[in-house]
Amino acid sequence: xxxxxLPGSWTRQEILAxxxxxxxxxxxxxxxxxxxxxxxxxxxxxxxxxxxxxxxEELFGQRSSAALLERAHEHATALAAFGARAxxxxxxxxxxxxxxxxxxxxxxxxxxxLSQPDALAIAIVGTRRCTTYGRLCTERFARExxxxxxxxxxxxxxxxxSIAHSATLDAxxxxxxxxxxxxDRLGPSxxxxxxxxxxxxxxxxxxEYPMGTVARPGYFPQRNRIISGIARAVLVVESRRExxxxxxxxxxxxxxxxxxxxxxxxxxxxxEGTNLLIARQKATIAISPAQVLEELGVAPVAxxxxxxxxxxxxxxxQLWELLSxxxxxxxxxxxxxxxxxxxxxxxxxxxxxxxxxxxxxxKQFVRA
Numbered sequence: 387x388x389x390x391x392l393p394g395s396w397t398r399q400e401i402l403a404x405x406x407x408x409x410x411x412x413x414x415x416x417x418x419x420x421x422x423x424x425x426x427x428x429x430x431x432x433x434x435x436x437x438x439x440x441x442x443e444e445l446f447g448q449r450s451s452a453a454l455l456e457r458a459h460e461h462a463t464a465l466a467a468f469g470a471r472a473x474x475x476x477x478x479x480x481x482x483x484x485x486x487x488x489x490x491x492x493x494x495x496x497x498x499x500l501s502q503p504d505a506l507a508i509a510i511v512g513t514r515r516c517t518t519y520g521r522l523c524t525e526r527f528a529r530e531x532x533x534x535x536x537x538x539x540x541x542x543x544x545x546x547x548s549i550a551h552s553a554t555l556d557a558x559x560x561x562x563x564x565x566x567x568x569x570d571r572l573g574p575s576x577x578x579x580x581x582x583x584x585x586x587x588x589x590x591x592x593x594e595y596p597m598g599t600v601a602r603p604g605y606f607p608q609r610n611r612i613i614s615g616i617a618r619a620v621l622v623v624e625s626r627r628e629x630x631x632x633x634x635x636x637x638x639x640x641x642x643x644x645x646x647x648x649x650x651x652x653x654x655x656x657x658e659g660t661n662l663l664i665a666r667q668k669a670t671i672a673i674s675p676a677q678v679l680e681e682l683g684v685a686p687v688a689x690x691x692x693x694x695x696x697x698x699x700x701x702x703x704q705l706w707e708l709l710s711x712x713x714x715x716x717x718x719x720x721x722x723x724x725x726x727x728x729x730x731x732x733x734x735x736x737x738x739x740x741x742x743x744x745x746x747x748x749k750q751f752v753r754a
Contacts, residue, residue, distance in 0.1 A: 390477045394423030400451075401474050403458035404428065405493045406596060409439045412492045416475065419492075426451040464597045469585075470497040470569050483507075487615040487641050491594035497569045497581070498590030501560055506684060507537040509613050509638075511631040512546025512623035513656050518713055518746055520546060520624035520656060523648050525553040526711075527621060530675035532559025533687045539564065539617045541609065542577050542591070546623050546631070551580055561589045564612045566605035568597045592616075610634040611641075619644035619682055621672055625659030632659050639668060644682065646672040695742060701725075701733050706753070709743065713750035 390398060396419055404425055405415055414435040422428040429450050432440040465471055473480055473494045481500065484490055508531050512520060528538050528550045538554040540547040542563035554561040561584055565572065569591060572578045581591050594612065595605065610633045614620050620638040622645070625631040638645045647669035650657020663669035672678050676686040697703040701723075708719055720730040734751055737743035744754040 390474070392476050393420050394427075396424060398472075398474055398477075399455060399458050399462075400425035401476075402462065402472055402493065403451075403454035404436075406457055406461060407436070407439060407454065410436055412489060412594075414439075415492045425454065429454075461596060464570075465495065468497065468570055468597065470495055470597075472496070473500075481616045483618065484612065484615045487611060489611065490615070491612060493594065495569055495593045495596065496590055497592075498585040499588055500562075500590055501537055501588075505537050505560075506535070506682065507539050507562070507617040508678075508682075509539040509617035509620040509634065510546065510550035510623060511540055511610075511613065511620065511625075511634045513625055513629050513631065514543055514545035514547075515656065516545045516549070516624050517654065517656055518748075518750065519650065519654075520648075521549055521746075522711065522713075522752070524549045524623045527623070527648075527672070527675045527678070528553035528559075529557045530686065531679065532557040532561075534675075534679050534684050536679075536684065537562060537589075539613055541565070541606075541613055542572075542581065544576070548577070548580055550623075551584060555583055555587050555589075558587075560587065562592055562616065563589070564592045564609050564616070565601075566595070566609040567593065567601035568595050568599035569593055570597050571600050573601070606630065607633050611637045614638040614643055615641055617643060619646060619678070621646045621648070621678065622660050622663060622669065623648045624650060624656040625663075626655055627658040627662065629659045632663075635659075635663060635669065645669040646678055648672050698736070699733070701729065702737060705730070705733060705737065706742070709751060709753045711752055713746050713752050716749045716751065719751070 401419055417435050418428045418433050421433050429440060473496050475492045479500060510528055524546050531538055532554045538550055538561040540550045542565055551561045551563060563584055572581055614634050614637040620643050622631050622635050635645055647660040647663040649664055649671055650660055664671050679686045704723055708722055716727060716730050720727045734743055738745055742754050744752050
C-alpha cells in the first residue's frame with residue numbers, strides 16, 4: 387500500500403471508527419474529517435452534519451472515542467480473518483478516478499488486489515436476463531478488452547455481469563466486482579464461487595458496506611456509481627428500457643465517462659435501453675471491441691493467424707463452412723445439408739470435444 391496523507395491529526399483507525407457509526411454518510415464523514423482535527427474533537431464538537439447522530443448515540447468525549455475505536459478494531463479483525471482490508475479515501479492506493487466523482491465512498495472494503503492506479507478499466511454492464519446475442523457480445527468484448535490489458539469492472543450479478551467476469555478470467559485478464567452487500571454476505575453460491583475465482587486470478591471484490599451488511603434493493607443503485615466511477619469507460623451490452631444498467635449509464639454521463647452501447651434487434655425488449663441510448667446520442671454505438679479500444683487510445687491485440695483446421699470428414703468441413711459467430715440450430719444445419727439430424731448432432735459433438743465448435747442452450751452452435 388502506498389503512502390496515506392490524512393487531514394489534521396486523524397488516524398486511519400479513527401476514520402474507520404467514525405465511518406462505522408450508524409447513519410453517517412460519506413459526505414458527512416468527509417466533512418467531519420476535514421473540519422475537525424481528530425475523532426475526539428469530532429465527538430466533542432460534532433459538525434452539524436453528524437451532530438444529531440452523535441447526540442442520538444450519546445457519544446461524547448474520550449470515553450466514546452475509545453468505544454468507537456474498539457468497534458473499529460473488532461471490524462478490522464473480522465476483515466483480516468476474511469482476508470480483506472479497508473481502503474480509505476486518503477490512502478495512496480484509493481482508485482484515482484473514483485476519487486473525483488461527486489459522492490466518492492470514503493471507505494472501500496477490498497477482498498483481493500487493486501491493479502496499478504493508471505491501469506485502464508472498462509465497465510461492462512447489462513441485464514440479468516440476457517439473450518444468446520447478449521452473451522456472445524459480452525464474451526467477445528470482455529475477452530478482447532482483457533487481452534489488450536484492460537481491467538473489466540462489473541457488478542457480479544447474474545446475466546451480463548457474471549458473463550463479463552467469467553470471460554475476462556477465461557482470457558487470463560483482471561476483473562473487479564463491485565457488490566451491494568458486505569464482503570461476507572455474498573450470495574447466491576454461484577456468485578460466491580465466481581468471486582473466489584476473481585480473487586484467485588488477481589482481481590478484487592469491492593464494497594462500500596461494512597462486514598455483516600445484508601444486500602438491500604437500495605444498495606444496488608448506490609454501488610452502480612462505483613462501477614462507473616472506477617472505470618474510464620462504460621459499455622452497456624443489453625438493457626431493457628428501465629433496466630438497472632441504465633442507472634450505471636446515467637452515472638457514467640454525470641461522471642464524464644465514455645459511454646458505449648451495443649446495438650440490438652429493434653424487436654428485442656432486452657435491447658430497448660441500449661438502442662435508446664444510441665438513438666438519443668447519449669452513448670456511442672459499439673460495433674466491435676477494436677473500435678472501442680482505438681477510441682480509448684488502446685492498441686487492440688492483433689488476432690493471431692489461425693492454423694489451418696484439419697477436418698476428419700467432409701461433413702465436418704461442410705458444417706464448419708456453414709457455422710459462424712451467429713448461432714444456428716442443429717435442425718437448420720441438417721436442412722441446409724439435406725441429411726439426418728442424428729448425423730449432424732454426432733458430428734457437431736465430436737467437433738465440440740475438439741474445441742472448434744461451441745454448443746449454446748437450445749442446441750444452437752457457433753464456431754469456437
